[in-house]
Amino acid sequence: MKIGEVAVISQNGQQKDDFIRSICRKIDLKNERISFGKFDANDQLALHLYGLSIDDQDNDLSWDLISRKMLGYIVIFDWENQISLESIKPVVDNLSYNMRAPFIIIANIKEGKKPPIPSSFFKNKGIVLSTDFRFTFGQVNKPESARKSLRLLVDMLLERVNNF
């Protein structure tokens, strides 16, 4: 079986778990900082999602060790919370400069709220910030929304293949 690995990163541990649950239906394994879920596309292909929390006090995750084999990264922050935005910034820069995989930043919108801009600006390919870096809005606890973000990541991977 072929396995693709995706890292799901958030400051708020709940958001990464919500995202993994939205895709995989359940969390298979969980400790203080890492959660794990798997999605079997068929008997030949599976996606493994690793949820990582950014800890304000201890931002020493060994990205170089964790990240080498990842297909891509999904970084989540709370749109209404500037502290949440600030916390992901070093991670975003780190990933951008040190990793070659594509990544998506999801500004998570709370239940009952709407994104600040119409969906036509981000629904197809996100807001392109560079070849490997897209920004989008979403609701990570909603399976349909989480799947859209994951599809965006897959599209970015396919674009890379097409560009070779």
Add this chain to the structure above:
Amino acid sequence: MPDNSDYALRPSEKLDVLYRLFRGENICDLIDNMDNTSVIGLQKFMWETAAEFGIISRKHNFSRKEITRKMKPTQQFQKEQNCDERIYFCKGTHCIHSNSECARKKIKEHIKVMSESIREYIETEQHNETFVQSTLS
């Protein structure tokens, strides 16, 4: 001379710009705390974003001219600054290393126009979305 890619903002800076932009906050204030390279990166990113949003909002009718025509003509800007350099010298990317204050002033004005254009594209799309929703309901 650095090429265009050397002026790219860091991803976290781009994120900051979008955060402010979508909240209707002032982008020009960011310039005061940026080094020269980042200022040019900001100008470039704002152009890319304005063009991308313009294409989505205006579709085939989008032209960069609809943004540039809101900007102060270079001749007028140079006159106001008592600058007698040749007109094609008056680019932020050129003067920012020799006369940073003047170049930043010009870039600030341009970024203000681009921010306003982006806000306009967002409002147009919001209006269209509301119209489609009300037509469908």
